[in-house]
Amino acid sequence: MNQEEIHQITVDAADEGERIDKYLAAREEEWSRMAVQSWIKEKRVLVNGKAVKGNYRLKQGDRVEVRVPPPEELSVDPEEIPLDVAYEDQDVIVVNKPRGMVVHPAPGNTTGTLVNALLAHCQDLSGIGGVIRPGIVHRIDKDTSGLIMAAKNDGAHQSLAAQLKEHSVDREYVALVHGNISHDLGTVDAPIGRDPRHRQRMAVEPKNGKPAVTHFEVIERFGNATLVRCRLETGRTHQIRVHMKHIGHPLVGDPVYSTTSKKYGIQGQALHAQVLGFDHPRTGERIRLEADLPEDMERLIRDFRSRSV
Template identity: 60%
Template sequence: MEQHQWTVAEENRLERLDKLLTSFNEDWSRTQVQQWIVDEHVKINGEKAKRNYKVETNDLITLVIPEPQELEIEAENIPLDIVYEDQDVVVVNKPRGMVVHPAPGHYSGTLVNALMHHCKDLSGINGVIRPGIVHRIDKDTSGLIMVAKNDRAHESLVEQLKAKTTRRMYKAIVHGVISHEYGTIDAPIGRDKKDRQSMTVTEENSRDAVTHFTVLETFKNYTYVQCELETGRTHQIRVHMKYIGYPLAGDPKYGPKRKTLDINGQALHAAILGFVHPRTGEEMLFEAPLPADIEHLLTLLRSN
């Protein structure tokens, strides 16, 4: 079990307990925190807490995170676009609409379910829910993702991500016409206090985030861009492009609700992935062509 303790600061006085706890870690959802409170994994000054409790200055909050439930994740014979594979790593071109790993509401049909059928040996570092998964891309983002087949490879790839030595380049269609050729967005990202399921640029409880972008093509009301991640925060490109006034086309969470391009999600594709092979030390670089739906949008925009 994992234990955390915090002393409530004056500035957080009278804030709801569940809301305050979700602000401490961007990976904790409001629903998850509320369940921890109901299950008595959260104490206030050593006593049972209520999720709507309004904290007082100097309250001692104790959270004991229970061990994750070991679920039986079934291998499923789902076709995969394998770009590269050897004894250590697999590089997959994930289609739009596929969830990367099982989660509430998505225990089947995920990339992990498919990988478990395709590979009999995946790293166990992330446990039964996320075997082999080193990094994620959103459900409605297509493109390249690297997967570790053993713990040694997993540790190497994670270290490369932390050291910012991997290459992760995305192609996207955004609203608006960007007038300059390239730019860098250096703005910290954290959970949105008004919507705990969304991320936003904020100084509070945030982590550094840097995105570099290059304009590839401009149209009447849209721009085709390439974005390179220096960091890998949740929804980073989607949040950063919205922050500078050019939200992704089709994005149901961060884009405009009307007058957008409809492709069942954001027009975002993980096109280029590069890393050093964990066993050989060789520099590996892979590229996945744009999916047909984004190619179709570009054709329409060019014709107009």
């Protein structure tokens, strides 16, 4: 049974004067400002042991306690949805997820997800992720295609999660970005957090963001666009999309972070999780998998290539 989470925070000098609801909403990706405000009203947020209002201005050294209520569990039904399975054994399944498929259910979106499909395909999935995320070790965005792994038992889940935390999982993406990247190799080392101005977005947030590192190399240039390979060292929400925008090269087709609303005949951002490598949780053998680019992205690349000739 899920229990409430208790978070203890000591306010730094840099955050003095910040409203507590805005401050807390920016700290964690999963904490919306609306949720924080409801916790404050329910007296789940204490400052120096006392309940406060949402407009309370923080002081250096304030001790903030946040008691996050357990999530409301939804029931998830198996659905017979075809899966492109790249690898499967008694411990792990790796799927080449199509663009447009959500990884796990959420309120208002409880069917047609990868979890629904996995429940129908697999006899067992690990229970660590709870009812909503059985087997899910990591995520990729709805409109990003490519390789994603799930665990069939708790031991496999713990091993794969530990490898992700240690940054020993190989995750390489292919992305088509706007503009001509002049250098062949680069690294973006910039913390990512919830955008305080647009709650549905992430942004580079030097003060409240979490460490995020993306390495990239140029595959091909098309004059007004560049095809790049990105390797994740960390795995923050929307990391590649945010980092490429941060250096002035947002992803082609990105409905959230791109500077243009032009349609390119692709659903969402031109991003594909091409390579996934990990140590098998039972045998220790290194598994390395690669998924070809989907047809929509291949077509988009051909179009940009023909324009640049």
